[in-house]
Amino acid sequence: MADKKQNRNPISPKFNSQRKNKPRFSFYWIYVLLAVIFIVIQVFNYSNPVKEVSWPQLEEMLLKQDVSKIVVVNKEKAEIYIKKDRIQRDTAYKDFIKKGIGSFSGSNPQYTYQIGGEEIFNSLLKETRDTLAAQLTRSGKSPLEVQKSKKEFPYPPSSTTRTDIWGNILSYLIPIILLIGVWFLIMRMMSRGGGGGGGSQIFNIGKSKAQLFDKETSVTVTFNDVAGLEEAKVEVMEIVDFLKNPTKYTHLGGKIPKGALLVGPPGTGKTLLAKAVAGEAKVPFLSLSGSDFVEMFVGVGASRVRDLFRQAKEKAPCIIFIDEIDAIGRARGRNAFTGSNDERENTLNQLLTEMDGFATNTGVIILAATNRADILDPALLRAGRFDRQIHVELPDLEERKAIFKVHLKPLKLSETVDVEFLSKQTPGFSGADIANVCNESALIAARKNKNMIEKQDFMDAIDRIVGGLEKRNKIISPHEKKVIAFHEAGHAAVSWLLRYAQPLVKVTIVPRGKALGAAWYLPEERQITTTEQMYDEITAALGGRASEEINFGTISTGALNDLEKVTKQAYAMVVYFGLNKEIGNISFYDSTGQSEYSFQKPFSEKTAEVIDSEISKLVESAYVKAKQLLSDNREKLAQLANLLLDKEVIFHDDLETIFGKRKFDEQVAIESMPKAQPVVSEPAAPQDEKAPEGTQTPEIK
Ligand code: ATP
Numbered sequence: 001m002a003d004k005k006q007n008r009n010p011i012s013p014k015f016n017s018q019r020k021n022k023p024r025f026s027f028y029w030i031y032v033l034l035a036v037i038f039i040v041i042q043v044f045n046y047s048n049p050v051k052e053v054s055w056p057q058l059e060e061m062l063l064k065q066d067v068s069k070i071v072v073v074n075k076e077k078a079e080i081y082i083k084k085d086r087i088q089r090d091t092a093y094k095d096f097i098k099k100g101i102g103s104f105s106g107s108n109p110q111y112t113y114q115i116g117g118e119e120i121f122n123s124l125l126k127e128t129r130d131t132l133a134a135q136l137t138r139s140g141k142s143p144l145e146v147q148k149s150k151k152e153f154p155y156p157p158s159s160t161t162r163t164d165i166w167g168n169i170l171s172y173l174i175p176i177i178l179l180i181g182v183w184f185l186i187m188r189m190m191s192r193g194g195g196g197g198g199g200s201q202i203f204n205i206g207k208s209k210a211q212l213f214d215k216e217t218s219v220t221v222t223f224n225d226v227a228g229l230e231e232a233k234v235e236v237m238e239i240v241d242f243l244k245n246p247t248k249y250t251h252l253g254g255k256i257p258k259g260a261l262l263v264g265p266p267g268t269g270k271t272l273l274a275k276a277v278a279g280e281a282k283v284p285f286l287s288l289s290g291s292d293f294v295e296m297f298v299g300v301g302a303s304r305v306r307d308l309f310r311q312a313k314e315k316a317p318c319i320i321f322i323d324e325i326d327a328i329g330r331a332r333g334r335n336a337f338t339g340s341n342d343e344r345e346n347t348l349n350q351l352l353t354e355m356d357g358f359a360t361n362t363g364v365i366i367l368a369a370t371n372r373a374d375i376l377d378p379a380l381l382r383a384g385r386f387d388r389q390i391h392v393e394l395p396d397l398e399e400r401k402a403i404f405k406v407h408l409k410p411l412k413l414s415e416t417v418d419v420e421f422l423s424k425q426t427p428g429f430s431g432a433d434i435a436n437v438c439n440e441s442a443l444i445a446a447r448k449n450k451n452m453i454e455k456q457d458f459m460d461a462i463d464r465i466v467g468g469l470e471k472r473n474k475i476i477s478p479h480e481k482k483v484i485a486f487h488e489a490g491h492a493a494v495s496w497l498l499r500y501a502q503p504l505v506k507v508t509i510v511p512r513g514k515a516l517g518a519a520w521y522l523p524e525e526r527q528i529t530t531t532e533q534m535y536d537e538i539t540a541a542l543g544g545r546a547s548e549e550i551n552f553g554t555i556s557t558g559a560l561n562d563l564e565k566v567t568k569q570a571y572a573m574v575v576y577f578g579l580n581k582e583i584g585n586i587s588f589y590d591s592t593g594q595s596e597y598s599f600q601k602p603f604s605e606k607t608a609e610v611i612d613s614e615i616s617k618l619v620e621s622a623y624v625k626a627k628q629l630l631s632d633n634r635e636k637l638a639q640l641a642n643l644l645l646d647k648e649v650i651f652h653d654d655l656e657t658i659f660g661k662r663k664f665d666e667q668v669a670i671e672s673m674p675k676a677q678p679v680v681s682e683p684a685a686p687q688d689e690k691a692p693e694g695t696q697t698p699e700i701k
Contacts, residue, residue, distance in 0.1 A: 030181045037170070053080070053111045055124065061111075062128045063135065065149060066093075070125070070157035071109070075118050078157060079109035118159075125155040207307050210286040210320070219279040226269055226276050227406045227431070228399025235260065235390045236273060239365055240281040243317040246363075257387040258355055259366035261325070263373040264392030267432025270369035273392065274321045277367065284318040286311060290327030293347050301328065301347030309354040309364070316363030325368040331377040348377060355385045374591050394430055397423055403431050407438040414452040422458055437461045466520070468513020476516065482645065483548060484509050484517045487558055489641035490547025490630060491519040491540060492650075496659050497629050500536035503662065508649045516558065531579045534569060539622040539629075541566045546626035547637060566622070570615045580614050583607070633659070 053061075058080065061067050069081040087093040093110070115121035129150060136146045213219050223233055242249060242256045249256060262270040278285035286308065293301040312320050328347045355366060366386070370376065373389060380386060395403055400423035408419065426434060440461035445453040464470070476484070488507045495501035502521035509517040526533075545559040573579040576589040588602050601608060630637055636658050643658070644650050656662070 030177070030184065034177065041170075050079075050109055050112050053113050055113070058111070058113050059124075059128055062125070062153070063132055065132070065152070067154050070154040072115060072118060072121070072157050072159040073162050075159070076115065078113045078115050078121065080111040080113060082110045122156060125153075125157065129153040129155050207304065209292040209304065210288040210308050210311065212311075212315075213278045213285040213287065219275060219285075221272065221275040221279045223276045223280055225406060226272055227402035228395050229269055229273060229392060232262070232273060232390045232392050233276075235388065236262075236277050236367070237280075239319070239367070240277060240283070243281070243283050243319065243363065243365060246317075256362075257365065258384060259368065259386040260388040260390055261373060261376075261381070261386040262367065262369040262390050262392055264371070265394055265430060266371050267430035268392045268394060269431040270392050271323055272431070274323070274367055274369060277319060278321070281319060284315040285321065286315075286318060287321045287323070289323045290325045290329065293328050294344070299343075299346065301343055302350035305347060305350040305354055312364045318364055320364060320366045322366065322368040324370060325380075326370045326372050326375055329368075329370070329376045329380050331375060332379075348380070352377075352379055352385065355380075394428060395434075397427070400426055400429065400434060403434045404438070407435050411438060411442055412452050414454045416455040417453065417458065418455065421455070425459070425462055433465060436465055440464060463512070463520075467515060467518050471511040471513075474511045474516075476511070480516075481509065482641070483552065483556060483558065485641040485644040486547045486551045486637070487544040488517045488519050489637055489644055490543040490545070490626070491562075492543075492655060493633060493637050493640060493659070494543030494546070494626050494629055495519070495521065495540040496655050496662055497633065498536040498540060500530070500533040501540040502537065504652060504655060506649060506651045507644060509644055510648050515561070531573070534573055534579065535618075535622060538566050538569055538619065539626045541569075542619070542623045542626045543630065546623060546630050547641075550627060550630050550634065551638070551641075566619055567615070570618045571611075573618065574611055574614050580618070582610050582614050 058067075058078075061080070061082070064086075066082050066086040067080055068083040071079045071081070073079060082093060087110075132153065133146050133150055136149055137143075141149075223237070226233060239257070239260055246256055262273060264270055274287070278287065288308070293304050295301065295304075308320065312318050328344055328351065330344065330348075332342075332345045332348060368386065373381070381389070401419055404419045404422055408417070422437075426437065429437070437458065438461075441453050441457040444460050444464075445457040448457075450457070488509055492504050492507045495504055505520040507517070507519045512518060541562045542559075544562055545555055548558070549555050574583055576587050578585040578587050590602070603611070639658050640650070640655070643654060647654075
């Protein structure tokens with residue numbers, strides 16, 4: 001049964017070979033036919049090039065007695081026949097002879113004249129005949145000769161009625177050909193789309209845009225290309241196994257899962273994992289993106305969902321992969337403002353019905369990927385639809401090493417490159433970031449005309465990805481440079497002196513991207529964060545501004561980025577994590593995202609006031625602490641700032657020389673994560689905070 005269906009599949013080779021034997025109609029034939037007709041008409045016209053003349057030209061011919069015959073056709077046009085001997089003699093007709101065109105057999109005319117009315121033409125001819133007679137008489141011709149010329153004069157002209165058979169046929173045929181052409185065009189558009197693709201045409205609008213990968217379509221990505229993600233790989237492999245050996249699971253009475261949702265931050269390899277499934281699974285794989293369901297027409301999304309499942313059922317057992325499912329899977333009923341019939345909701349409803357509705361979709365498993373499972377509709381996530389959620393997290397040290405190995409494979413590396421070192425330098429990087437580092441380092445090395453990529457190229461690539469492009473040509477006044485140096489030295493000094501602040505890798509005052517300077521830290525990889533750690537991080541972030549105040553007696557706009565981060569972190573401590581004594585063990589965090597659309601705060605006015613005052617108290621006390629630390633170490637701070645002004649980039653070792661060995665280094669496990677704390681030159685738009693900070697290593701970019 002399944003085989004029969006396979007053969008009907010338009011992309012199956014068997015099907016193709018059957019069709020190849022029969023001559024198939026192509027719409028281009030119509031173009032060819034029209035072109036042939038056009039050429040024939042042109043050739044036909046060319047072989048019969050009758051020139052049209054004006055009355056003065058015709059009158060001259062008549063007076064010269066060159067015209068042998070005039071035939072008026074259909075009372076519209078006069079055909080003029082020139083005497084044979086005149087053509088050979090008179091230079092005026094030489095052109096005809098040279099070009100070899102026109103026939104002088106007497107059966108074809110040489111000229112035509114639009115008469116514009118038979119009576120007028122006749123009277124003109126009569127007048128000309130009389131003029132000719134008078135001319136001949138004046139020139140001394142005998143009356144006999146005059147009489148003869150009058151007789152030979154083509155007056156009255158003969159008259160005939162002719163029907164243009166070809167013209168008539170063409171005038172009937174062309175509209176019919178056009179109609180048939182349009183009809184074929186429509187039929188072609190309507191019959192297309194069964195196998196997906198070509199969805200932009202109006203007739204295909206309701207068809208699913210899913211791309212099909214099956215035995216014949218080679219996908220080169222395999223599980224070997226996906227580094228790390230071992231648990232996720234096992235889960236997806238199991239899904240493939242469900243389809244291949246269903247009885248293994250069902251003989252105990254279990255049911256095959258309907259779907260699995262890959263959830264994780266951007267660039268962690270969700271799409272790559274799905275591609276590997278397509279490459280490894282020996283079942284058809286239909287891939288599309290959530291936005292492929294979206295169109296400006298109402299009902300199209302739902303129709304595409306229906307079509308997708310129809311296709312999938314035909315090809316069962318098979319896998320459907322919907323990337324970025326949040327485009328259609330957002331929780332319903334959130335958009336209370338428009339009050340309109342939401343097209344997206346209709347699409348989602350259809351998806352819900354198809355996934356676990358009345359109809360059975362045996363042998364169809366749906367894989368989907370999203371960055372934000374929290375905003376998805378709960379109905380979509382319930383067991384029976386997406387039974388499994390596979391979390392794809394940012395890679396840890398070992399996984400980063402494995403990802404580096406995958407992406408370093410095609411690169412020409414020098415011996416200085418150490419995968420261990422690189423993976424230590426890149427905590428918080430996603431797989432996509434690592435792929436980017438590898439590519440960027442190759443480009444940097446190529447720019448320097450190197451034969452191999454060296455360690456420094458990787459370091460430059462990491463710096464570039466974290467901080468942006470170096471902008472050495474940015475115009476900065478000496479005073480500004482000094483302020484930046486003290487600001488960055490402030491960050492470096494405070495973080496060096498605090499127990500839980502992230503230890504430093506390097507500090508630079510070379511502008512990068514939007515930042516005028518940056519301090520790069522080595523935070524530990526941790527899953528939970530304590531109050532003290534967050535507090536110390538806030539203090540270190542305020543170190544820049546504190547240093548400015550202590551050294552210049554004034555503060556600047558340069559701390560915008562720090563303040564934004566500090567405020568968010570302090571807010572998260574008080575409102576989300578219950579790390580504040582006054583507010584207590586209460587969290588106003590809403591993991592469902594429902595409150596995003598709400599105007600009301602989940603707390604009272606009084607609590608709001610307490611929150612505000614606690615946040616500012618927290619930040620203020622951290623600021624005071626930062627100032628205190630810097631005042632106590634003012635000389636060392638100045639030394640550090642001057643060194644920074646001198647060298648532009650200083651490292652961990654330089655700080656150690658000035659401040660002495662960091663006493664906490666042994667206690668706090670150091671794992672490197674370069675993290676820019678840039679001093680921005682212009683206010684940046686505040687970021688939309690989706691999740692509380694501090695639950696994981698904070699975002700780099
Ligand atoms: P998004 O959610 O933004 O769509 P994603 O999780 O789907 O992101 P992918 O498109 O799968 O991310 O990954 C982007 C690129 O990152 C891949 O093409 C690959 O080069 C690299 N990459 C990510 N994770 C891995 C990994 N585990 N192993 C090897 N390469 C990886």
